[in-house]
């Protein structure tokens with residue numbers, strides 16, 4: 001139950017009451033290799049015999065997003081949002097245009113580029129997002 005203790009601590013720091021549902025959802029998102037939709041989250045929790053309703057999943061996700069613990073992204077062309085734990089480290093996304101899965105990539109190759117833009121345009125860079133589209137390893141096999 002080590003992980004659960006960590007989530008309780010994270011919630012406490014944000015002055016959020018730690019509820020069974022909040023820690024379960026954080027744990028589930030943390031475990032996932034890629035961002036998941038609320039529906040998939042709901043199914044995964046049900047499979048673990050955690051009793052939760054779809055509306056509670058949405059409510060908990062909203063709270064976690066509002067408090068910066070979880071990031072919500074919308075996949076282009078798909079009308080559903082996906083969620084992932086907000087790791088403080090900056091990262092990028094690979095988006096498969098076939099299965100619509102989104103994979104997080106740690107690390108960033110753009111800091112030199114940002115510096116050169118600052119020099120060239122006298123522009124003070126505060127951040128960027130980068131989404132890379134293509135076919136994932138699984139979809140490449142088909």
Ligand SMILES: [Zn+2]
Pocket residue numbers: 096097098099100101135136137138139140
């Ligand atoms: Zn794919």
Ligand SMILES: [Zn+2]
Pocket residue numbers: 090091092107108109110128130
């Ligand atoms: Zn970056």
